Structures are given as C-alpha cells and as structure tokens.
Amino acid sequence: MTGDDFEVLGKEICYQGFFRLERYRLRHRMFSGQWSRVFFREIFERGHAAAVLPYDPIRDEVILIEQFRPGALNSHEGPWLMEIVAGMIEPDETAEDVVKREGVEEAGCEVTDLIPLYDFFVSPGGTTERTALFCGRVDATHAGGLFGAQHEDEDIKVHVFSLDAALSLLHSGKLNSASVIIALQWLALNRSQVRNAWLNALQ
Numbered sequence: 395m396t397g398d399d400f401e402v403l404g405k406e407i408c409y410q411g412f413f414r415l416e417r418y419r420l421r422h423r424m425f426s427g428q429w430s431r432v433f434f435r436e437i438f439e440r441g442h443a444a445a446v447l448p449y450d451p452i453r454d455e456v457i458l459i460e461q462f463r464p465g466a467l468n469s470h471e472g473p474w475l476m477e478i479v480a481g482m483i484e485p486d487e488t489a490e491d492v493v494k495r496e497g498v499e500e501a502g503c504e505v506t507d508l509i510p511l512y513d514f515f516v517s518p519g520g521t522t523e524r525t526a527l528f529c530g531r532v533d534a535t536h537a538g539g540l541f542g543a544q545h546e547d548e549d550i551k552v553h554v555f556s557l558d559a560a561l562s563l564l565h566s567g568k569l570n571s572a573s574v575i576i577a578l579q580w581l582a583l584n585r586s587q588v589r590n591a592w593l594n595a596l597q
Contacts, residue, residue: 399423414439438521444489445480447577450534451592456560460551477571489526501552505530
C-alpha cells in the first residue's frame with residue numbers, strides 16, 4: 395500500500411485548546427483491491443514526544459520518575475505512574491534536545507551518550523503522536539528528590555532503582571506506561587553491551 399491508496403476527502407477541527415481534535419472524512423483501498431466506503435474518524439493531535447531511560451552503567455542503576463496522570467484516573471493502581479523522563483518536541487527542537495532538557499527539568503540529572511532505541515506510534519488508531527525513545531548515560535550517585543516545572547503544574551518524584559529491581563517491578567506488572575516498559579525490556583536484552591561500551595569509554 396502507498397500514499398495513492400487512501401484519500402482524505404475532508405477535515406475539520408472539532409476542538410482547539412491545549413490539544414486539538416480533528417475529524418477526518420476518508421477512504422482507503424482494502425486488501426481485496428476494492429475501495430472502502432467513506433467513513434469518519436476523530437484524531438487527537440498533541441504533537442510528538444521524546445523519552446529517555448536514564449541509566450548509570452557504573453552503579454547499574456536506572457532513574458524512574460513518578461507523577462500524577464489524569465489519563466489513569468480509573469486505574470486500579472491509581473493515577474500516579476512510574477515512568478521515564480519524557481517531553482513534547484517543540485518546533486525548534488530535536489528529540490535529542492528534548493530528552494537532555496527534560497533530564498534536568500524532571501530528574502535533575504545530565505543525560506549523555508544517547509542510544510536511539512525506537513521511534514513508535516503511541517496509539518495510531520486515534521492519535522498521530524509518535525515517541526522517539528532513547529537510553530541515556532547518567533551519574534545516579536546523587537539522584538533523587540522532587541522536581542517539575544511549576545508553570546506546567548508538574549509534581550515529580552525521582553526514584554533510583556538497581557536495574558534488577560526495576561526489572562522486578564516490570565515483571566510484577568507495576569509498571570504500566572508504554573515507554574518505560576519498552577525501554578526496560580530493551581536494556582534487559584542489551585545490558586552487557588551497553589555497560590561494556592560506556593564503561594570502556596570512561597576509562
């Protein structure tokens with residue numbers, strides 16, 4: 395399938411605020427070769443994000459952040475989620491710029507030696523948002539405390555876990571945000587290579 399196999403027949407803005415909701419009228423070619431009927435879909439437009447798993451290769455520790463998330467209000471575990479550092483990509487920023495800036499703002503740590511992991515759609519059935527995901531080297535020696543931009547109503551608690559402890563949280567189902575799950579699974583598979591590369595670079 396290519397760009398010639400779908401048609402956007404109309405688009406209107408249903409809501410414009412901090413985020414935007416658009417309604418599309420469209421059709422696409424089906425796998426049978428025929429065209430689908432014309433249908434409508436509402437699409438949530440919120441921009442694109444970048445996220446990083448801060449990892450200290452010397453201490454074999456990761457930094458996770460905890461904050462209130464209104465989208466998880468109905469979660470049985472409550473709306474405070476354990477996540478990784480992340481932020482929205484502004485028009486004049488790269489994804490790498492974002493995770494370095496957010497590392498300081500959200501966790502009080504300098505993020506270096508970024509490894510690109512994945513660039514994925516968050517929920518393509520209803521939003522255009524993509525997340526550029528990284529693993530980044532940090533010094534977790536003095537990590538911890540409370541952070542967040544007050545003008546954005548952020549209230550963030552920084553946690554430091556051994557990688558094994560973080561993986562135990564993952565396996566127990568206590569981590570339920572996509573980016574932290576994906577990043578920790580990647581690091582579990584690549585732990586030795588990452589540690590060796592970064593430790594050798596520090597010598």
